[in-house]
Amino acid sequence: MRANVNKTNAIYKPPTLPASARLPVNRCNLPAVILGSLTYQRHPVPLEIDGISHFHDDLFRTLATFPTHADRAQRFQDYMTVNFLLDELDEAGLMPGRGRKSRANANYLRQVRGWSFDSDGREGAVLKRWVESRFGLLARHHAGSLADRNSEVYQRYISDGSRGLYATNALESQLDLLYTYCQYELKREYPEQTHLTLYRGINRMDEHEVQSTCESDLQCVLLNNLNSFTSARERADEFGDYILETQIPLPKILFFNRLLPGMLKGEDEYVVIGGVYEVSINTI
Incomplete structure (x- = not known):
């Protein structure tokens, strides 16, 4: 069952990353206000750490x-x-x-x-x-x-x-x-892909910062700066009563279980850099 989403008739503006969630400088090719925004999730470009x-x-x-x-x-x-x-x-x-x-x-x-x-x-x-x-x-x-x-x-x-x-x-x-x-x-x-569909199980919605209602029936959520997701929805079911489903830009994946032998416990775990994300929130 999909969680209820309140809609408004106001002109929709994609939320940016709040000033309280970012630093003015970093060590990569895009500033935090861009790479942490909803616009970046929709239109990602490669991220490169300096040098x-x-x-x-x-x-x-x-x-x-x-x-x-x-x-x-x-x-x-x-x-x-x-x-x-x-x-x-x-x-x-x-x-x-x-x-x-x-x-x-x-x-x-x-x-x-x-x-x-x-x-x-x-x-x-x-x-x-x-x-x-x-x-x-x-x-x-x-x-x-x-x-x-x-x-x-x-x-x-x-x-x-x-x-x-x-x-x-x-x-x-x-x-x-x-x-x-x-x-x-x-x-x-994934030479032809820009995103992976990943899932995250949570128990309480108040643990996540909902920024606004997005377009359609999605919500915009400010995630922690680092988060665990899974590529298997049935695995996400094991971690909470709510399932966050979202499109993760490939440049925001720090590592995943298959990257190196014996790297992570979870068979389908991806560790994802945060920011504002457009998500579908479903109940089990």
Whole structure:
């Protein structure tokens, strides 16, 4: 059953990203006010983090010579290990000490798996703060609302993100390259597509910020700056009484379960960068 939607006779204007949900600067080719808007969802263009494709051009030239996804995934992981000295911690400058083991595990794979286990945990805070830095989209929720910058919830979010990055080996740069590799693979897998239809199960509508009634029978919702979706509607049913269905631009997919071997728990999980989205809200 489709959730009720109130309509008006006013002239419809696609909602933009509220100023409270964005930063004035970021590190990609579009400002947050554009890439977080409904217009971007409808008419996406590629997003590029500053300098990453150019700096790692040799990796992507090499990947183009591998015909299978599995071979490319292995080559990418090998490149990450060598380029970021993930198996050579002493050369990376990690000193002996009590925190050595935990810092040794603080790499891009640990962040992804930590997100899958608990998106409100330390790894989730690192990923959300990375989205803030690279795309300028502010987190809206992390174990509670982040609307009040003076709240204990917000301070804990900042603390978790900072502790998660402390003494790591260029962790944010690892995430930059993970996103860029994900975009490379999506372009190869879906050369003629701009969007994927994805689903998200939720229990309470008041956990999401409804901006306005969209055209037709859809609603415009401001999502958190990072969110889990699934490509299987029956999987979304397992996570709540309401199902959000929407068209996700490929450039807003940070990673997905099939990108690397054993990457996520969910068989059909996609981790999606937020902003304003036009969604269909259905009840189970």
